[in-house]
Amino acid sequence: MLVVGIKSRPVYKGLEIDIHSARHLFALEGDGAGALLDQIKSVGSGFLEKAEILYVGPESQAGKLRELQSFDFWTAPTIPVLLNRLKASLQAARMGTRLYLSGTEGFIGQAMQVALDLGIDFNSIRTEHRGSTARRVQCVHCKGITDNVTTSPFTCSHCGLPLLVRDHYSRRLGAFQGVNIDAEEPGTAPRPEVLFP
Amino acid sequence: MNIEFRQETFRDDFTFRNSPAAIRRFPFPFHEDSYMYSVNMEPHVKGAPGSAFESLIDVDEHYISEMNDRAKVLKEDPLRCQALPHMMTSQWDTLELLMEQQAAGYPEHFSLIKDGDNWHWINRPLGIDQKFVFGDVSTLPYEPMEYITRQAQGDFCIVDQRDNNLWMDAGIATTQADWSLDFDIGMNFMEWHGPVPLAHQLGVFERALKFLLNLQQGKPVRRLNWTMTINPRLDTSPENYPKWGPDRTTVTPENVGNKVHLRCELQSLWRLPRSNAILFVIRCYLIKMEEVATVPKWARRLPRVLRSLPPELVDYKGLTRYRQTTIDWLSKFDDGAPTSPGIFPD
Numbered sequence: 001m002l003v004v005g006i007k008s009r010p011v012y013k014g015l016e017i018d019i020h021s022a023r024h025l026f027a028l029e030g031d032g033a034g035a036l037l038d039q040i041k042s043v044g045s046g047f048l049e050k051a052e053i054l055y056v057g058p059e060s061q062a063g064k065l066r067e068l069q070s071f072d073f074w075t076a077p078t079i080p081v082l083l084n085r086l087k088a089s090l091q092a093a094r095m096g097t098r099l100y101l102s103g104t105e106g107f108i109g110q111a112m113q114v115a116l117d118l119g120i121d122f123n124s125i126r127t128e129h130r131g132s133t134a135r136r137v138q139c140v141h142c143k144g145i146t147d148n149v150t151t152s153p154f155t156c157s158h159c160g161l162p163l164l165v166r167d168h169y170s171r172r173l174g175a176f177q178g179v180n181i182d183a184e185e186p187g188t189a190p191r192p193e194v195l196f197p
Numbered sequence: 198m199n200i201e202f203r204q205e206t207f208r209d210d211f212t213f214r215n216s217p218a219a220i221r222r223f224p225f226p227f228h229e230d231s232y233m234y235s236v237n238m239e240p241h242v243k244g245a246p247g248s249a250f251e252s253l254i255d256v257d258e259h260y261i262s263e264m265n266d267r268a269k270v271l272k273e274d275p276l277r278c279q280a281l282p283h284m285m286t287s288q289w290d291t292l293e294l295l296m297e298q299q300a301a302g303y304p305e306h307f308s309l310i311k312d313g314d315n316w317h318w319i320n321r322p323l324g325i326d327q328k329f330v331f332g333d334v335s336t337l338p339y340e341p342m343e344y345i346t347r348q349a350q351g352d353f354c355i356v357d358q359r360d361n362n363l364w365m366d367a368g369i370a371t372t373q374a375d376w377s378l379d380f381d382i383g384m385n386f387m388e389w390h391g392p393v394p395l396a397h398q399l400g401v402f403e404r405a406l407k408f409l410l411n412l413q414q415g416k417p418v419r420r421l422n423w424t425m426t427i428n429p430r431l432d433t434s435p436e437n438y439p440k441w442g443p444d445r446t447t448v449t450p451e452n453v454g455n456k457v458h459l460r461c462e463l464q465s466l467w468r469l470p471r472s473n474a475i476l477f478v479i480r481c482y483l484i485k486m487e488e489v490a491t492v493p494k495w496a497r498r499l500p501r502v503l504r505s506l507p508p509e510l511v512d513y514k515g516l517t518r519y520r521q522t523t524i525d526w527l528s529k530f531d532d533g534a535p536t537s538p539g540i541f542p543d
C-alpha cells in the first residue's frame with residue numbers, strides 16, 4: 001500500500017471501467033494486468049471488444065491478457081517502448097476514448113506525462129496502483145531522474161549525492177523530489193533504509 | 198524621493214547591509230510576541246511614508262544589487278524562470294502591472310509612456326530605455342514576465358484560475374526560501390503547499406484558497422511570511438542547498454549577530470485584468486540580528502517569538518541548529534517590558 005496524506009501526490013482511485021466509452025485504451029505494467037482482470041470479474045467482458053491493451057512486464061501476465069481476445073493487444077519489451085506506442089495510440093484516438101493506467105507509480109507517472117503532453121485532463125484518466133511501492137525521484141540539484149528507488153536516502157544515479165526522498169510529487173515530472181540529505185554536514189548521511197519496497 | 202542605491206553582494210563576500218533608514222522600514226513580520234500560521238491577509242493599500250508599504254511595489258536601496266544577483270542566478274540556472282504556454286496573456290498583464298506600479302511609486306527612477314500599443318519604458322537605475330509593442334513578444338529581448346521581473350525586486354508566480362483552484366503555471370524564483378519552481382510549476386494551490394507542516398490540519402490553505410478565488414481586480418491583498426537565513430543570501434533554493442546548507446553549521450555566540458538574518462517575505466496578490474490570473478509577488482527582505490537589535494521593540498519581541506515556535510515549524514524552517522544561539526544572543530536586549538501591538542517600531 002502507498003502512504004496516504006501526501007498532498008501533491010495523485011490519488012489512484014482504481015481502474016473502474018467506464019462502460020459508456022466508445023473506446024478503451026489500457027496501458028498496463030506488470031501487476032497492473034491484475035487491475036484489468038479484476039474489473040472483468042465485476043463488470044463482465046463486454047467492453048473488451050472496444051479495448052486496446054498495451055502491456056509491459058512478465059510473460060505470465062501477458063498470457064492472461066492475450067486470452068481476453070480484446071480488440072487489440074500489444075506487448076512492449078520496455079517501458080520507453082510502451083510509452084512511444086501509447087503516444088501513437090493517443091494521437092490517433094477519437095472522441096470518446098477513455099485512458100486507463102495501472103502498474104507501479106513510476107510507470108503511471110510516465111504514462112500520465114505522455115497523456116498530459118497531448119492535452120488530456122488528468123482528472124479524466126483512470127488509474128490504479130499495483131506492484132512495488134518504489135518511487136521515481138528527481139534530484140532537485142542536477143535534475144536527473146532515478147527510477148525504482150526503494151530506499152531513503154539513496155544515491156542519485158546522475159550526480160552521486162545522497163538524497164532524501166521528500167513526500168512531494170510533481171505530476172508534470174512524474175516524480176518525487178530528492179534533496180541532498182547531508183548538505184549541511186557532508187559525509188553524515190544516514191544508512192539507506194528500505195522505505196518503498 | 199531619490200533612493201541611494203547600494204552596491205553590495207548576496208553571495209561570496211556578503212557585503213549586503215541595511216542603512217539605518219532601511220532598518221526602520223523593514224517589514225517586521227511579528228505583530229505580537231508569538232507566532233503560528235494563520236490566514237493573515239489584509240488589503241494591500243499604501244502605508245506610512247518611510248515604511249515598506251509606502252508604494253505597492255516597493256523599490257529600495259538594494260534594487261540594483263538584487264537585480265545583479267538575479268541575473269547571475271538565471272545565468273547559472275535558466276530553469277528558475279519558466280512559463281507554461283497558455284500563460285502569455287498573464288505575462289503581459291504582469292509586465293503592465295509592474296511597469297505602472299514602479300513608475301507611479303518612483304517617477305524619478307521609472308517612466309512608462311503609452312501610445313496605443315506602442316510603449317516606451319525607461320528604467321534609469323538600470324540604464325534601460327526600451328520601446329516595444331505591447332502584445333508583441335518579438336519587440337522585447339525576453340518574454341514579458343522575464344523582461345520585467347529582471348527589473349523588479351522579489352520572486353513572482355503567476356497563478357492561473359480554473360476548476361475552482363489556482364495553478365502555478367508561470368514564475369521566476371531566484372530569492373526563494375527553499376522551494377523549487379522547476380518542481381512545483383503546474384501544481385495547484387494544495388499541491389504546492391503540500392510540504393508545509395501543521396497548516397493543512399488548521400484549515401489555513403482551504404480558507405486562503407477560498408479567499409483568493411474571489412480576489413477582485415484593483416483590490417490586491419498582502420500577508421507577511423518569514424524564515425531565517427545564515428548570511429544575507431538571497432538564493433536559498435533547494436537546487437543550491439549544498440552551497441548554502443553548510444552555512445547553518447557556522448553560527449557561534451560570537452558571530453550570531455552578524456550571520457543570522459531574519460528573512461521576511463512581503464507577499465502581495467493581484468488579480469490580473471486580461472487573463473483573470475493572479476500575480477503572486479514574494480518580496481524578500483533581509484535583516485541581520487545586529488540590525489534588529491537597534492530597534493528595541495523588535496529586539497524584545499524576536500527572542501520571545503523564537504521561543505514560542507512549535508517543533509515542526511522549527512524543523513520546517515530549518516532553524517534547528519542555530520535557534521538557541523540566536524535566542525541567547527537576543528535575550529540580552531529583552532528586559533521583559535511589554536511590547537506594543539503591531540509590527541512597526543515605537
